[in-house]
Amino acid sequence: MPTRLTIARNLRSLRTAVAAFRKKRETVALVPTMGALHRGHLTLVKEAQRRADRVVVSIFVNPAQFAPHEDFGSYPRTFDTDVAALTEAKADLVWAPTAQVMYPDGFALKIEPAGAAKAGLEDKFRPHFFGGVATVVAKLFLQVTPDVALFGQKDYQQLRVVTQMASDLDLPLKVVGIPTVRERDGLALSSRNAYLSAEERSRAPMLARVLNACAGRINRREPVEMVLEEGVTELTQAGFAVDYLEARHALTLAPVASLKDGPIRLLVAAKLGKTRLIDNLAV
C-alpha cells in the first residue's frame, strides 16, 4: 500500500512515526542532510531504500557546524522543493527539527572527536566543524534510532569521523558511505555549487580533473609529493585558491608518502571566488 511522506517537526511526532515502523518490525534507514537536495542526496535515499524498509531523511541546517564568518545565513534553504523531491523518491519520513528543538535553551553538550577529525584537512580550515557535525549526528542517531545511516563519500573526512563516532559510542547501527555523484563534466554535486557564477562553474570541473590526473600518476609510481605539488600549481594557475591537496591513508587519514603506505585517498579543498569546494578520490 503506498504511504505518504510524513513530516515530523518535533520529537514527539518523530518518535510516534518511528514507533509505527518498529511495531510492524520494519527496519529503518536514516539519510542526514542539510536540505537543498540534489541528485547526490537522492542517490543516498535510493540506496537507503535498498537497505531498509523505511527511509527517514533529516533536513537540518546545523548552526553548530558553521563558524560565524561562514555561510549559515545564506546556505540554500529549499524546503518545499526538497519535500516534493522526497515525495517523488518515495521516502517515508522527513525529520525537520527547528534549532530550538535540536538545541533547547540550556543545551550544554559537545562531542569533540579526535582521530580522523584532527587529521589536518577540513579541521585545519574549519576548526569548529567536526565538533558540530559529531554532536548533531549523534543526536540524529539517538532521535531516529536507525539500523543504518547513509553518508556521501563526497564529504570523506566527515564519513570517517561519523563512522568512528558511531563505533566509539557503541551505537547499534551501520554507517554506510556512498560514492560521490557527479555532473557529466566531473564536478561533484554540492548544494554550494549554486553559489558559483557561470564563469566559475565552467572552471569548477578542473578540481576533479586534477584529482584524476594525480591518482593516475601516483598509480604509475610517480613520487607522491611531486605529483601533489604540481596539482596545486595547476589549480592555482586555473584561479583556485587551494586550501589543501593531500594524499592520505583511506581509513586513518594519516599522511602517506607512497603507494606502499596504503590504500590512498586524495583529498582537496579549494576556493573558486567566494565558493569553497571539496572533493576526493581513491587512488
Ligand code: AMP
Ligand atoms: P549535505 O546536505 O551537503 O550536508 O549532505 C548530506 C549528505 O549527502 C552527506 O552525507 C553528503 O556527503 C551527501 N552528499 C552530498 N553531496 C553528495 C554527492 N555529490 N554525492 C554523494 N553524496 C553526497
